[in-house]
Amino acid sequence: MTPTPDSPHSPETTDTPRTPTLPRVSREVRLAAAPDGLPRAGDFAVVEVPVPVPGPGEVLVRNRCFHVFAALRTLIGGGVEGSPFPALKVGDTLFGTAVGEVVAAGSDNGDGGPRVGETVSHWQGWREYAAVPAATCRALGDALPDPVAPLVPGWTAYHALTGIAEVRTGDTVFVTGGAGSLGSLAGQLARHLGAGRVIGSTGSAWKAGRMTAGLGYDAVVVRGAEPLAEQLAKAAPDGLDVVFDTVGGAELRAALDAARPGARFALVGALSGQLDSELRGTAAPVEIDTFALIVKGVTLRGTRATEDPRAHVEWEERFGALLRSGEIVLPYERVAGMDAAPRALEEVMRGRHLGTVVVEL
Numbered sequence: 001m002t003p004t005p006d007s008p009h010s011p012e013t014t015d016t017p018r019t020p021t022l023p024r025v026s027r028e029v030r031l032a033a034a035p036d037g038l039p040r041a042g043d044f045a046v047v048e049v050p051v052p053v054p055g056p057g058e059v060l061v062r063n064r065c066f067h068v069f070a071a072l073r074t075l076i077g078g079g080v081e082g083s084p085f086p087a088l089k090v091g092d093t094l095f096g097t098a099v100g101e102v103v104a105a106g107s108d109n110g111d112g113g114p115r116v117g118e119t120v121s122h123w124q125g126w127r128e129y130a131a132v133p134a135a136t137c138r139a140l141g142d143a144l145p146d147p148v149a150p151l152v153p154g155w156t157a158y159h160a161l162t163g164i165a166e167v168r169t170g171d172t173v174f175v176t177g178g179a180g181s182l183g184s185l186a187g188q189l190a191r192h193l194g195a196g197r198v199i200g201s202t203g204s205a206w207k208a209g210r211m212t213a214g215l216g217y218d219a220v221v222v223r224g225a226e227p228l229a230e231q232l233a234k235a236a237p238d239g240l241d242v243v244f245d246t247v248g249g250a251e252l253r254a255a256l257d258a259a260r261p262g263a264r265f266a267l268v269g270a271l272s273g274q275l276d277s278e279l280r281g282t283a284a285p286v287e288i289d290t291f292a293l294i295v296k297g298v299t300l301r302g303t304r305a306t307e308d309p310r311a312h313v314e315w316e317e318r319f320g321a322l323l324r325s326g327e328i329v330l331p332y333e334r335v336a337g338m339d340a341a342p343r344a345l346e347e348v349m350r351g352r353h354l355g356t357v358v359v360e361l
């Protein structure tokens with residue numbers, strides 16, 4: 001790759017006002033050992049590598065923050081067939097959504113690509129500097145008032161609740177994983193869309209308190225406390241109209257049992273399979289009596305973040321307005337520095353945080 005005036009390590013970089021001086025070395029988090037059960041911080045290593053030189057069609061991004069998310073467990077555990085993401089092997093650098101500033105550009109970047117100085121989101125988190133194909137960078141304007149907001153795939157929740165399960169005024173909505181990154185937005189969004197009653201699930205009593213106090217939930221069921229069916233019967237005595245499911249397994253089953261006639265389920269995630277220390281992959285087998293679903297005319301539909309690109313654009317505008325007006329809050333916890341990232345991932349997988357967890361560099 002031929003360095004261009006904007007590329008790192010060329011003398012011009014220090015003379016160009018918009019291009020900061022670049023270090024020689026970048027740090028990143030790699031999988032260091034194949035975990036037995038749920039990963040621990042010691043299964044990862046923070047290593048130093050040369051700052052990459054962007055090739056043709058690439059830009060060099062200095063990451064400012066990246067998302068620490070539980071679904072990495074599935075990829076660390078060998079991945080699953082049909083997933084859009086590759087399995088992570090020992091020695092691989094972790095990846096995930098990041099926000100950063102373009103600090104250099106390779107050749108052949110075209111006229112429409114991100115420019116030096118521009119803030120972008122992309123998929124190469126867990127490293128300080130990333131050479132990213134310009135075409136896969138998303139330039140961030142000022143639609144979202146919070147720098148962490150672009151890290152959260154909230155449009156998935158938006159699409160699931162408006163396009164798949166179609167929340168209607170007065171609906172009783174159940175959000176499994178209601179304190180997670182997606183769930184903590186989905187509960188508030190359901191309320192904003194007119195739900196009459198919003199119920200969430202979590203694994204911790206302290207989170208249940210935070211969820212009812214500030215995240216739009218009327219009631220919360222807690223995994224591992226009383227049987228879920230009994231808790232749901234108390235929380236939603238008349239049953240559920242809409243379910244936004246990020247957990248699957250026993251929580252999905254309890255929700256199906258509590259479904260009202262015509263209930264709509266949007267299946268979004270599989271945390272119970274992904275985060276079970278005894279299991280690998282995404283399945284969390286449960287028995288479902290489908291006869292009751294047939295009789296009640298219940299609809300179940302899965303959805304992916306990439307399903308409706310329009311939802312992304314629409315969501316960004318709506319989310320920005322909702323955050324500015326204070327109608328929705330974005331709960332997140334900041335973790336400082338690359339060295340703290342492996343521990344943060346261990347903790348996210350064990351449910352120790354609420355909302356989105358972000359490493360700030």
Ligand SMILES: NC(=O)c1ccc[n+]([C@@H]2O[C@H](COP(=O)([O-])OP(=O)(O)OC[C@H]3O[C@@H](n4cnc5c(N)ncnc54)[C@H](OP(=O)(O)O)[C@@H]3O)[C@@H](O)[C@H]2O)c1
Pocket residue numbers: 068069070071153156177178179180181182183201202203204207246247267268269270271272273274275276303304305306348349350351352353354355356
């Ligand atoms: N369809 C799509 O396009 C799409 C897009 C994004 C994400 N997803 C999926 O959506 C799901 C949620 O993603 P996210 O980023 O919001 O998750 P996240 O915030 O990373 O989830 C972490 C939370 O999972 C909960 N958890 C831990 N162990 C659990 C267990 N055994 N059973 C159930 N929950 C457990 C914990 O919360 P509590 O202690 O509060 O339970 C923990 O804080 C994931 O399955 C992800 O793959 C799908």
